[in-house]
Amino acid sequence: MKVPFYGHERQYLSLKSEIDANIQQVLMSGSYVQGPMLAQFEKELAEYSGSKYAIGVGNGTDAIWLSFMALGFGPGDEIITNANTFFATAEAIWIAGCTAVLVDCDPLTKCIDPAKIEAAITSKTKAIVPVHLYGQCAPMDELKAIADKHNLVLIEDNAQAIDAAGATFKVGEHSAAVCTSFIIQKNLGTFGDAGAILTDHAGINETVRKLRNHGSNARNVHSFGFNSRLDDIHAGVLSAKLKMITQWSDRRIAIAAKYTAGLQGLDFITLPTVRPGYRHVYHLYVVETNTAAERDPFVQYLVDHGIDAKTHYSIAIHQQAGYPWGKDARIVGSLEHAEHNAATCVSLPMFPELTEAEVARVIEVVSSFQP
Numbered sequence: 001m002k003v004p005f006y007g008h009e010r011q012y013l014s015l016k017s018e019i020d021a022n023i024q025q026v027l028m029s030g031s032y033v034q035g036p037m038l039a040q041f042e043k044e045l046a047e048y049s050g051s052k053y054a055i056g057v058g059n060g061t062d063a064i065w066l067s068f069m070a071l072g073f074g075p076g077d078e079i080i081t082n083a084n085t086f087f088a089t090a091e092a093i094w095i096a097g098c099t100a101v102l103v104d105c106d107p108l109t110k111c112i113d114p115a116k117i118e119a120a121i122t123s124k125t126k127a128i129v130p131v132h133l134y135g136q137c138a139p140m141d142e143l144k145a146i147a148d149k150h151n152l153v154l155i156e157d158n159a160q161a162i163d164a165a166g167a168t169f170k171v172g173e174h175s176a177a178v179c180t181s182f183i184i185q186k187n188l189g190t191f192g193d194a195g196a197i198l199t200d201h202a203g204i205n206e207t208v209r210k211l212r213n214h215g216s217n218a219r220n221v222h223s224f225g226f227n228s229r230l231d232d233i234h235a236g237v238l239s240a241k242l243k244m245i246t247q248w249s250d251r252r253i254a255i256a257a258k259y260t261a262g263l264q265g266l267d268f269i270t271l272p273t274v275r276p277g278y279r280h281v282y283h284l285y286v287v288e289t290n291t292a293a294e295r296d297p298f299v300q301y302l303v304d305h306g307i308d309a310k311t312h313y314s315i316a317i318h319q320q321a322g323y324p325w326g327k328d329a330r331i332v333g334s335l336e337h338a339e340h341n342a343a344t345c346v347s348l349p350m351f352p353e354l355t356e357a358e359v360a361r362v363i364e365v366v367s368s369f370q371p
């Protein structure tokens, strides 16, 4: 049996009539850019997430740097994030012209380690960008206390964790803006690129709406801006899929519980750690091999036995060739846990449409590996 890493076509088929109906509705409306379907999806997304405003943009990366620009961050400003994230988190900081300050992650959850942040704060620091990596929230209560103490803004990179929550907080509760991605492989994904910003701040809402549309909120009147809109066809797909997000997250959690029960006791890998009371929505189920030397043979073994395993992310931000790219970036403290994660991470297949037989097969193959 082959077990794929993604189930995009399965998901489409499971919701085909709703998705097709929404796409047809957009096609027949004759309104494809900033039309009624986008407005409908933004309203649904804001209601679902409990935010005052949801602003659809072109992708998740744009969501992050548009938030920075709406807050007035630019050259000379420093923004702190963790070194083990998808490249786009740091890239967005550079697109806005800011300096990326990279700190280490917590060795267990892989989210930013709050204990590493204060050493990175200078008079230039403006914001902290926690990444809710793999589907688990960073500890926002602790981050909020640090941000308040130093008068910093929190902006959440929630590309991987829609529908996640902390034990004592909701996503968005402690931050100025939540940035999300709807690229197809995300927990809520469209057939292409899309993203959104969620915020309770009227000023951010108003500014991002202008920035995404050539600096315009009235016909023929422009100020500084870009083109980064969420197309109505994608909004239609996302509107159909949003209704399923809780059910899909619950299924991901159930699959993760099966993996964890089935793989417990294998001494060559470490399984994911969930903070008590957190709702980890398992965008990815990532294990770590004990040593870097074991990782690639393990991935190859899985692939050879029909299990499509991947690595997220095998090169940390500061390890990318060309670092620091002639742009401003600095490292604060040791990044040993981020580097260990990059060297040892292995993602097992994880999507809601995985069958019980496929989950069992993944457990069987992983368990049969001899390091």
Ligand SMILES: Cc1ncc(COP(=O)(O)O)c(C=O)c1O
Binding pocket: 059, 060, 061, 062, 085, 086, 088, 089, 131, 157, 159, 160, 180, 181, 182, 183, 193, 194, 195
């Ligand atoms: C953590 C993280 N941040 C940002 C992004 C950027 O999103 P996009 O690819 O939609 O630009 C992604 C995903 O691609 C991501 O995983």
